[in-house]
Amino acid sequence: MPRIPTFNESSDFNPAQRRVVDAILGRRGGRIPGPYRVSLHCPEITEVWHPLGEKLLLQSSFAPRLAEFVIILAARGMDCDYVFNSHMVHAVKNGLPQSVVDAMAQNQRPLFVQADEEAVYDFCRELTQKKVVSDATYQRALALFGAPGVVELTALLGYYTMVSMTVIAHQIPLPAGALPPLTKNP
Numbered sequence: 001m002p003r004i005p006t007f008n009e010s011s012d013f014n015p016a017q018r019r020v021v022d023a024i025l026g027r028r029g030g031r032i033p034g035p036y037r038v039s040l041h042c043p044e045i046t047e048v049w050h051p052l053g054e055k056l057l058l059q060s061s062f063a064p065r066l067a068e069f070v071i072i073l074a075a076r077g078m079d080c081d082y083v084f085n086s087h088m089v090h091a092v093k094n095g096l097p098q099s100v101v102d103a104m105a106q107n108q109r110p111l112f113v114q115a116d117e118e119a120v121y122d123f124c125r126e127l128t129q130k131k132v133v134s135d136a137t138y139q140r141a142l143a144l145f146g147a148p149g150v151v152e153l154t155a156l157l158g159y160y161t162m163v164s165m166t167v168i169a170h171q172i173p174l175p176a177g178a179l180p181p182l183t184k185n186p
């Protein structure tokens with residue numbers, strides 16, 4: 001059960017919330033995504049948060065397979081079942097091997113076939129687990145994605161870490177049919 005009331009599409013909104021909700025509903029197919037269901041308590045934050053998320057995910061320079069991979073890496077770094085469950089399906093649908101997702105759910109290093117997937121994995125895991133990216137890992141990502149790509153990779157990871165933190169802090173429940181909880185990080 002969430003720690004604070006959550007909003008849905010038919011909630012009673014104040015004028016600031018209504019302005020933000022109308023913008024979200026118009027761009028998100030008539031639904032309010034999970035984290036915004038609590039962030040709307042502070043509509044000014046949601047108003048800037050939502051376009052940033054759209055830019056990072058929907059207008060990413062990364063292929064959807066890699067963008068969704070970064071999102072589940074952020075979720076994995078925070079042990080956030082909600083975000084992991086919400087995005088793993090999109091990652092696989094966009095070409096990330098199911099074996100990679102399954103290994104991550106068990107907190108194991110996947111076996112990689114694609115060099116870009118391994119570079120993204122190492123960059124994100126080092127940053128979320130060790131709180132630093134080694135020179136070798138950084139240079140590999142830089143060689144594959146260029147400076148703009150490495151900046152975007154970091155921003156996408158940070159954004160979905162923030163989303164994961166929001167879900168965890170406010171205890172947004174998992175949707176029906178979710179996988180068992182992730183194997184937690186030590």
